Amino acid sequence: MAKILIIDDDEDICYSLSRLVRHMNHEADCATTLQEGLEKVKSEDIDVLFLDIRMPDGNGLDILPQLQALPDAPEVIISTGYADADGAELAIKSGAWDYIEKTASIKAIRLALSRALQYRKEKKAAPLADVVMALQHENIIGDSPQIRSCLDMVAQAALSDINVLITGETGTGKELFAQAIHNNSARSKNSLVVVDCAALPDTLVESLLFGHLKGSFTGADKDRNGLIRQADGGTLFLDEVGELPLSLQKAFLRVLQEHRFRPIGSKSEIKSDFRLVAATNRNLESMVTEGTFRKDLLYRISAFTLNLPALKERPADIKALARFHSDRLCERTGIAPKGFSSDFFDVLAAYSWPGNIRELINTMDRTLTAARYEPTLFPKHLPPQIRIQAVRQSVAHPHQPAEEKPTDTNFKIFPPLQDFREAIYTQAEQQYLADLMDITDGNIKEAIRISGLSQSRLYTLLKKHNIKRHL
């Protein structure tokens, strides 16, 4: 018998889901706030959680990282009355098992629950936890729930021979994770062949991938094995797979299906037993819609997809990453490891890191150059644009134009009190009006009654803040 917790502020929903759960011979419990639900998950052995999104004390999706961080995290089924595609995507990316609407049929809810329970049972029986423990990932730094769940997936991928697609913004570690999948797989004794599809010269791309025989074209002065052949017995890593020329995608799809291909100039086919890992920072589905990436190839390469989070989505890892790369850079340049002032990490955490970990490494490099002879790193050693973003956040000055040129000294951008007060006031007013329209569902009469504003004043303010009546 499994234990199911329903976190929902609607008592009717709690009642009917509990009935359904008991009908399936499982134990059901309910919590009507996120806080109460979290306490129950921490103190009881919950197998599956039905989690509502709009709760009186917050958004259900926001507690997913906390749930994921628990030692024996339950499987989470998001149940919502306000389904939307972006919310569903976010829920799945944050580790939820499934996403269903409250209006779903009983059959659909039963099915989602049965599947989640079956998965949990198999997960407990499988040695995945041991594999994760034994995983060689000494270069992958981070202990956030997001990275732990990515390492779980690396372990799953390493145990099988399935094609893997790694997605994520630039600099999030796609190549590093591809390497980890290879190193932990049964193919680790053979090569990991890296192909940067963005750097393949148009004229040589086929020859580089498939190889050629001597004399098959001008300049082919000897037989040459292509990269696909070199990956025989190992892993072929296609980086930036979205850049693979459309003209070549069909031929590559065939190679993926058959694991056989014909080098240029050859009459016969040769075999290559490789495992494919591909990576991209582009949206391949949109490319399929635009006609620049083949749908059948996307299906083939994305049998198992690993989404790497952007660094700003896992701020808990910034400190460890900065320390790790700082120590590494110091070792490389032969200087003693640096200490850190406590506010150094606060400034790093306030920055948005559009270039992700690669940008963090470059930043540490620049910082170490600035502090070469000093034993401790302080925020003043950081590049100006990073300190400036932190200062902007701390003064909560939302109307400063984003593209304003960074200056070198923090006090230059510290606003006068009058400006600061006005900015906070405007922000509060805007938030109030947006919430007012939200709770009254755009009903002006009701909004006037609650706010105490006159009709014309309310309209003026809505216009000023560009708030629509129906949100």
Ligand SMILES: Nc1ncnc2c1ncn2[C@@H]1O[C@H](COP(=O)(O)OP(=O)(O)OP(=O)(O)O)[C@@H](O)[C@H]1O
């Ligand atoms: N979790 C991590 N721990 C430590 N270092 C990391 C981590 N993730 C990435 N890095 C480092 O960040 C740098 C960029 O990583 P990588 O090249 O794997 O990113 P990428 O996603 O493949 O980038 P791109 O899309 O631009 O090719 C590398 O030096 C890598 O070692």
